[in-house]
Amino acid sequence: MLLSESLYEALEASLKNLERPHSSIQSIGSVSGGDINRAYRIKTSTGDYFVKVNNDPLAASMFLAESNGLDILRNPLGAAHVPKTFLVGNARGEGFLLMEWIDTGNKHDAPQQEALGRLLASLHRRHADAYGLDHDNFIGPLPQNNGFSSDWTEFFIEQRLQKQLDMADQILDGTDLHKKFDRLFSRFADLYPCEPPSLLHGDLWSGNYLVDQLGTPVFIDPAVYYGNREVDIAMTKLFGGFSERFYDAYNETYPLQHGWEERVDLWNLYPLLVHLNLFGRSYLRAIQNNLKQYIGANS
Numbered sequence: 001m002l003l004s005e006s007l008y009e010a011l012e013a014s015l016k017n018l019e020r021p022h023s024s025i026q027s028i029g030s031v032s033g034g035d036i037n038r039a040y041r042i043k044t045s046t047g048d049y050f051v052k053v054n055n056d057p058l059a060a061s062m063f064l065a066e067s068n069g070l071d072i073l074r075n076p077l078g079a080a081h082v083p084k085t086f087l088v089g090n091a092r093g094e095g096f097l098l099m100e101w102i103d104t105g106n107k108h109d110a111p112q113q114e115a116l117g118r119l120l121a122s123l124h125r126r127h128a129d130a131y132g133l134d135h136d137n138f139i140g141p142l143p144q145n146n147g148f149s150s151d152w153t154e155f156f157i158e159q160r161l162q163k164q165l166d167m168a169d170q171i172l173d174g175t176d177l178h179k180k181f182d183r184l185f186s187r188f189a190d191l192y193p194c195e196p197p198s199l200l201h202g203d204l205w206s207g208n209y210l211v212d213q214l215g216t217p218v219f220i221d222p223a224v225y226y227g228n229r230e231v232d233i234a235m236t237k238l239f240g241g242f243s244e245r246f247y248d249a250y251n252e253t254y255p256l257q258h259g260w261e262e263r264v265d266l267w268n269l270y271p272l273l274v275h276l277n278l279f280g281r282s283y284l285r286a287i288q289n290n291l292k293q294y295i296g297a298n299s
């Protein structure tokens with residue numbers, strides 16, 4: 001049996017509560033591809049569902065934040081672009097998030113990449129008065145603080161880079177990275193042009209969007225907040241998986257400011273520090289290389 005008895009019972013009861021009293025589970029299959037949670041496809045007599053499961057004591061808060069994030073995206077983007085979430089629950093210590101199952105199609109052809117570029121641009125056209133969000137959430141399994149600030153430099157240094165540097169204190173022992181980041185912080189405000197706070201996906205690597213069988217892009221696993229939109233664009237470049245058509249369509253819809261490509265490695269210091277905290281010292285070299293570009297090789 002793939003699922004514990006208590007989780008199976010909790011899911012079966014949840015499905016019956018979803019206004020489908022006659023729904024019964026027919027089969028459960030593992031879904032691979034995630035690096036944080038266990039994931040399953042549940043086939044029932046009335047349709048298919050997707051469930052994520054995690055035994056971490058923080059799992060229910062993580063899933064609640066994920067579900068809130070999806071709700072925030074659904075409002076401007078429309079229901080077709082965000083999976084429905086049905087329930088965040090806990091079955092004897094196993095947290096779970098029950099969602100709509102998306103039948104996926106090809107992600108990489110030009111029309112899908114163009115649709116994705118336009119979709120992200122339309123998300124980024126949603127603006128707020130300040131950087132941040134009215135609640136904290138998570139980036140992967142790590143806490144992400146979103147206290148509002150009217151100053152992007154202050155927000156990105158204090159709520160993003162410094163928080164991850166504090167978390168990485170032991171890993172960084174014996175390196176000169178704290179010193180180098182201080183140097184970066186002293187010149188940070190001069191390194192980028194002003195952008196208004198845009199609604200961001202917040203964790204947009206290629207594993208965090210799907211394309212359904214009609215070719216409609218669907219965002220999953222967000223870490224939403226209002227921020228500089230170049231941060232989302234930069235993240236698409238970290239591990240690849242987005243074609244030139246994606247960037248062209250984005251730029252046709254909401255042009256990026258001159259020199260954005262030179263700032264990709266600056267913004268990606270944040271996900272690289274997150275990876276350092278999650279997966280260890282193998283990310284130190286990439287962080288050093290990115291830093292070098294903005295503080296000089298001899299600093």
Ligand code: ADP
Nearest residue numbers: 031032033034035036037039050083100101102
């Ligand atoms: P994690 O939270 O561990 O990163 P993911 O959200 O990435 O897990 O999901 C794991 C796998 O399930 C991925 O391969 C992803 O493509 C797939 N997936 C995620 N959400 C859905 C969904 N609603 N319907 C179908 N497949 C999904």
